[in-house]
């Protein structure tokens with residue numbers, strides 16, 4: 001759903017875009033001007049498929065090109081939550097949300113600082129009411145950085 005919203009927005013703004021599922025890919029794509037990679041967060045981590053995908057990325061092919069990362073996850077604990085819950089969210093869930101970005105950076109890839117975190121309403125979904133709109137807006141903001149690279153120094157040839 002989030003991937004579809006991203007691709008829909010990319011197409012609406014004039015980009016060619018394709019969706020792949022990790023399970024259908026023999027190896028990560030090596031062609032494109034930028035790549036969005038996303039995963040659900042489970043037990044404080046992105047999925048194994050997502051981690052394997054990153055390990056197999058063709059670094060030469062993607063060097064300098066923007067890698068944009070996104071996750072679906074539970075929302076942050078509300079004001080009624082105790083300090084321990086809030087700490088745990090920061091320590092595990094936010095860290096997990098940055099895991100694909102960090103894996104990309106560790107490989108020398110140009111991962112965008114900003115991670116799209118689309119929230120779900122419960123452990124079994126569905127996406128929060130603002131999830132699709134948030135995904136489209138995030139994608140729109142990313143496209144704007146392509147058009148004026150100086151706005152976001154994280155995007156550009158390194």
Ligand SMILES: Cc1cc2nc3c(=O)[nH]c(=O)nc-3n(C[C@H](O)[C@H](O)[C@H](O)COP(=O)(O)O)c2cc1C
Nearest residue numbers: 040041042043044072073074093120122123124125
């Ligand atoms: C077994 C299990 C563990 C989960 N663990 C976490 C978690 O640690 N942190 C979190 O934010 N969400 C967690 N979730 C919520 C998932 O992130 C959410 O269900 C998922 O993003 C929905 O995407 P999907 O339909 O593609 O699985 C968990 C969900 C399940 C079923």
